[in-house]
Amino acid sequence: MTTTSVAPQVTPPVARARGRRTHRAPLGKSFVAFILIAISALTIFPLVWLILTSLREQNTIFNGPFIPKQITFKAYSNAWTSTDFGLHFGNSARITVATVLGVLVFSTLAGYAFAKLRFPFKNVIYVVLLATLMMPATALIIPLYLELKKLGLLNSQAGLILLYVSGSAPFAMFLMRAFFETLPDELVQAARIDGAGEFAIFWRVILPLARPGIAVVVIFQFLSTWNEFLYANTILQNTGSLPLQPILFSLMGQYQTDWPMLTAGLTMSIVPVILVYVWMQRQFVAGLTLGAVKN
Amino acid sequence: MLPTVVFFTLFVGGPILFAIGLSFTNWGGFGAATFTGSTNYTRMFNDPVAQRAFVVTILFALATTVLQTVIPLVVAVLINFIWKGLSVVVRTILFIPAIVSFVVSGVLWKLIYDPNIGTLNQMLKAIGLGNLAQPWLSNPATVLPSILVVSLWGALGLNMLIFFAGIQGVDPTLYEAAQVDGANRVQQFFYITIPGLRVITAIVVALNLMNGFKVFDIIYVMTGGGPSHASDVFGTYLYTLAFGSTSGSIPQLGYASAFSVVVMVLCGIAVIFQIGLARRANR
Numbered sequence: 197m198t199t200t201s202v203a204p205q206v207t208p209p210v211a212r213a214r215g216r217r218t219h220r221a222p223l224g225k226s227f228v229a230f231i232l233i234a235i236s237a238l239t240i241f242p243l244v245w246l247i248l249t250s251l252r253e254q255n256t257i258f259n260g261p262f263i264p265k266q267i268t269f270k271a272y273s274n275a276w277t278s279t280d281f282g283l284h285f286g287n288s289a290r291i292t293v294a295t296v297l298g299v300l301v302f303s304t305l306a307g308y309a310f311a312k313l314r315f316p317f318k319n320v321i322y323v324v325l326l327a328t329l330m331m332p333a334t335a336l337i338i339p340l341y342l343e344l345k346k347l348g349l350l351n352s353q354a355g356l357i358l359l360y361v362s363g364s365a366p367f368a369m370f371l372m373r374a375f376f377e378t379l380p381d382e383l384v385q386a387a388r389i390d391g392a393g394e395f396a397i398f399w400r401v402i403l404p405l406a407r408p409g410i411a412v413v414v415i416f417q418f419l420s421t422w423n424e425f426l427y428a429n430t431i432l433q434n435t436g437s438l439p440l441q442p443i444l445f446s447l448m449g450q451y452q453t454d455w456p457m458l459t460a461g462l463t464m465s466i467v468p469v470i471l472v473y474v475w476m477q478r479q480f481v482a483g484l485t486l487g488a489v490k491n
Numbered sequence: 492m493l494p495t496v497v498f499f500t501l502f503v504g505g506p507i508l509f510a511i512g513l514s515f516t517n518w519g520g521f522g523a524a525t526f527t528g529s530t531n532y533t534r535m536f537n538d539p540v541a542q543r544a545f546v547v548t549i550l551f552a553l554a555t556t557v558l559q560t561v562i563p564l565v566v567a568v569l570i571n572f573i574w575k576g577l578s579v580v581v582r583t584i585l586f587i588p589a590i591v592s593f594v595v596s597g598v599l600w601k602l603i604y605d606p607n608i609g610t611l612n613q614m615l616k617a618i619g620l621g622n623l624a625q626p627w628l629s630n631p632a633t634v635l636p637s638i639l640v641v642s643l644w645g646a647l648g649l650n651m652l653i654f655f656a657g658i659q660g661v662d663p664t665l666y667e668a669a670q671v672d673g674a675n676r677v678q679q680f681f682y683i684t685i686p687g688l689r690v691i692t693a694i695v696v697a698l699n700l701m702n703g704f705k706v707f708d709i710i711y712v713m714t715g716g717g718p719s720h721a722s723d724v725f726g727t728y729l730y731t732l733a734f735g736s737t738s739g740s741i742p743q744l745g746y747a748s749a750f751s752v753v754v755m756v757l758c759g760i761a762v763i764f765q766i767g768l769a770r771r772a773n774r
Contacts (some may be wrong), residue, residue: 229573235566236584239644243587245610246599331507332705332758334726335751338733338744339506339513423592425708430734441594445712448598455602462595469590477583 250459271456272464279443279461288439289468291353291360291428292421298361299368299417300410306365307372308398312384325366333363333426341430356431360421368413375409376402415476422469440465507755513748531749540720540728541750548724548757551635552703558643559699560692563650568684570651571658582655586648593645597712600641604628628714631721638713638722642706650695657691658684697765704757725750725757 251267275281309315310322340359341350349355379402387397403410422440429442444465451458514531535541566585570578588596603610606626615624627637665683674682685692707726710716716723716731723731729750732743 225573228569229577232566232569232573232577232581236581239588239647240584242596242599242603242644243591245603249602332701332707332726332754334705334707334729335510335754335758336506337730338748338751339509341733342744343506343509419590423594425592425594425712426730441592444594444598448601448712458598458602462598466591466595469592470587473587473590 246459247463249455250463252456254454254456271454271460274454275457275460275464278457279447281443281461281464283436284438284440284443285464287353287437288422288441291357291439292418294357295360295364295421296414296417298357299364300413302361302365303368303372303413304403304406304410305398306369308376308402310369310373311376311379312381312402313394325369328366329370336363337426337430340427344431350431351433351437353432353437356427359427359431360424364417364420368417371413371416372406372409375406379405411476415472418472419469510748510751510755513745514752516745531746534746535749535753540723543720544723544725544728545753547635547722548704548706548726551639551706551724552700552757554635554639555642555646555703555706556696556699558639559646559650560695562643563647563695564654564688564692566647567651567654567658568680570655582648582652585651588645588647589649591645593708594712596641596645597709600637600644601628601713604637629718631718634714634718634722638710641709641713645709646699646702650699653691653695654688657688661687693765693768697761697768700761700764701758704761705754725754729754 248264250271251269252264252271253266253268254271310318344350344355344359347355349358383401383405384397387401392400425441425445428439429445432438432442444461447458447461515529516526570581573581604627606612606629609627611627612624615621625633627633661684665687666679669679669683705726706724707730710722710724711727711730714722716727720728729747732750733747734742
């Protein structure tokens with residue numbers, strides 16, 4: 197067996213004592229590597245297939261070779277114009293940006309208050325906010341729908357953003373609180389002695405130090421808002437104001453057989469997410485893992 | 492601080508109570524709601540579709556929990572075992588499906604599963620297994636396993652990373668000691684890695700359970716609950732009841748709310764389960 201991989205430099209005597217085993221080590225490693233490469237290939241295959249299909253001529257999707265002989269970007273311009281892709285892309289972008297900003301404002305302020313300030317019922321409020329993290333969207337969608345209807349915000353992007361911000365702020369607050377708590381209390385006290393007001397302390401002292409935490413919240417929020425489907429599909433009925441996800445869903449019915457166009461639309465919708473992922477991979481992974489664990 | 496609380500009461504706390512209240516009425520969306528007591532719940536117990544959705548929801552949650560805990564754990568251990576450069580590449584690739592929306596992955600896999608021209612059937616035919624080819628999503632026997640594959644595809648990378656991070660936190664001297672004592676890799680996995688990951692595993696299990704109970708997007712996009720309710724879960728069934736497209740029918744908001752309440756209770760159980768597991772693991 198491959199005893200050497202964990203701490204090779206610490207255990208040379210042992211390794212020597214089991215010469216037969218260490219001899220097999222590289223083989224075992226290669227075998228595991230082979231399995232993992234196969235799993236990775238299987239994982240990435242659907243996405244490669246997606247992109248290849250979007251580059252095909254319509255008449256070669258069902259019988260052509262796996263890697264198309266000729267590639268064409270026709271499907272992309274088709275998808276862009278016939279679905280009004282730019283409009284919905286813009287809707288998605290606007291809704292996402294507004295939501296991220298809203299969540300940031302609430303979560304940093306509330307996170308700071310929970311981490312550094314004292315006020316009545318602090319713990320009760322905190323626990324109640326936490327309890328909401330487990331509420332599934334499907335369980336809340338009916339009352340929220342009715343509530344927005346009553347407020348006259350049904351079918352408006354503002355109403356949707358309101359739902360997103362209120363639904364996500366508790367979790368983001370939870371994350372921000374954890375970050376603020378790592379900052380020493382002396383910082384706040386020193387600023388107070390210097391005569392800074394509570395808000396000035398927050399804005400000038402705490403916030404600049406919390407940048408890594410803010411990055412995680414921004415990315416997590418960007419991704420979940422961009423990908424959200426249920427609320428967007430329910431709250432907005434006017435096609436012109438829909439973001440991308442419901443549009444992609446409706447494309448499936450409309451262009452059932454035009455696979456290049458369908459896949460071109462899907463590909464275009466994941467481009468921004470992939471770009472941000474490649475660009476800020478570290479924060480991305482941190483955000484999603486933290487998000488998952490804390491949820 | 493205060494705004495968050497106000498917001499919360501308005502858009503989370505309020506709706507929870509509202510849903511519970513609604514579930515005791517027969518409201519259709521307009522006019523006055525009539526209090527009907529527990530009628531909706533009795534109806535739920537006698538509704539064959541609801542019974543089926545209940546079974547499917549539980550099955551789906553249990554199956555995803557087992558698959559999406561065991562496989563990512565094993566993969567994480569394997570990744571920890573190979574060369575660093577390759578490990579980074581594998582982790583990056585496995586994580587990509589986690590950032591793709593359920594709508595995109597649902598549509599994408601629906602094309603792959605397409606009965607006539609889908610890639611899966613074509614590949615099966617190409618390698619001589621054509622008799623296995625079938626309408627994956629419209630055969631009641633294969634629809635759920637097919638969706639499980641998509642769910643696993645999306646969840647593997649994220650859960651694997653959580654386990655991978657956990658493995659880095661296991662005390663390396665334990666493995667050294669085990670080696671000195673002559674424990675092999677498999678023994679090390681069962682006697683060091685698994686106990687060392689108890690807390691992480693509790694979290695991943697609870698996470699999977701909860702996501703399983705509240706599953707909606709992926710099933711709604713891929714099958715809409717079909718064929719004939721074979722893949723209907725609570726989430727999709729309540730959505731159809733409340734917002735379903737059956738033309739002109741009155742939305743059954745009261746009845747659908749009863750399902751909301753059950754989903755909340757299930758998620759609550761998952762949370763209590765997690766707290767219990769975490770407590771035990773910490774002891």
